[in-house]
Amino acid sequence: MKNRLKVLRAERDLTQANLANELNVSRQTINAIEKGKFDPSLPLAFKMSKLFQLPIEKIFENDEMK
Amino acid sequence: MKEVTWNTQIKKNTKKLAIWTMLWTSSMALATFGPKFIWDENVMLSVLAVIINAVMGVGMILMNIKHINSLDDLQKKIQLDAMGIALGVGVVGGLSYTILDTTNLITQDAEISFLVIFISVTYLIGLLIGQKRYK
Numbered sequence: 001m002k003n004r005l006k007v008l009r010a011e012r013d014l015t016q017a018n019l020a021n022e023l024n025v026s027r028q029t030i031n032a033i034e035k036g037k038f039d040p041s042l043p044l045a046f047k048m049s050k051l052f053q054l055p056i057e058k059i060f061e062n063d064e065m066k
Numbered sequence: 067m068k069e070v071t072w073n074t075q076i077k078k079n080t081k082k083l084a085i086w087t088m089l090w091t092s093s094m095a096l097a098t099f100g101p102k103f104i105w106d107e108n109v110m111l112s113v114l115a116v117i118i119n120a121v122m123g124v125g126m127i128l129m130n131i132k133h134i135n136s137l138d139d140l141q142k143k144i145q146l147d148a149m150g151i152a153l154g155v156g157v158v159g160g161l162s163y164t165i166l167d168t169t170n171l172i173t174q175d176a177e178i179s180f181l182v183i184f185i186s187v188t189y190l191i192g193l194l195i196g197q198k199r200y201k
Contacts, residue, residue, distance in 0.1 A: 024072040025138035032200040041139045051072055 002061045006034045008052050023047050079181040086126040093119040140200055148192030156185040 009019050016034070020027040023044065032038035040048070049056045073154075097115035105111040134145055160181045167176035 026141060028200060029138050029140040036201055038140050038143070044139055 001039045002036060003033060003061060004061075005030070005048070008054070008059065009034075012052075014063055019051075022051055076133075076136055079129070081134050083126070083129045083133045086122070086129045089120040090119070090126045093122045144193065144196030144200065146187050147196050151192040152185050152189035155188045156181065159184055 005019075009016070014022075015025045015031045018032055020030045023030075024047075025027070025044065029040075033040055045056050045060060052059060093115070097112070097119045100115050101107050101112045120175065134142060163176050163181065166172045
């Protein structure tokens with residue numbers, strides 16, 4: 001699954017550690033999601049959606065839906 | 067700060083898990099060697115030592131569940147993958163080892179301790195692979 005996490009984070013001037021901090025996850029998790037190695041759970045995706053004030057589909061893009 | 071709270075909680079749970087694991091292994095050593103070296107085969111004390119060991123084991127299991135529940139999504143996945151590999155390898159390896167024993171292809175009897183070491187090492191390797199994969 002592709003995502004715009006890195007861009008959204010950069011737009012808000014957040015480091016991976018800052019974002020991890022806000023979402024109560026490890027920096028390793030943010031890094032793995034950004035690199036597309038790991039897809040977050042629905043609760044974590046909703047947390048991101050709330051933090052960035054964007055709908056989930058504006059953050060994540062499902063490759064299979066294309 | 068949120069991170070401090072989350073990280074602190076994980077560190078606290080890891081420390082508690084280490085303490086429970088230490089208590090369990092210590093009580094196991096006591097139950098194993100106590101009858102011969104400390105209380106001279108006293109049945110009552112031996113039974114008590116086994117009960118204490120079982121209680122410590124339950125405490126360790128409950129603490130492990132709490133610890134895993136406190137991890138984040140990725141950390142849980144790494145743990146799950148490592149446990150899956152360890153369980154699979156343990157069952158397959160354990161049964162092969164038993165067959166080797168029952169068919170007398172190995173000279174010594176199959177010992178459960180070998181299987182426990184095998185599972186533990188596989189679990190640790192699984193964790194290392196997971197950490198490297200999602201680095």
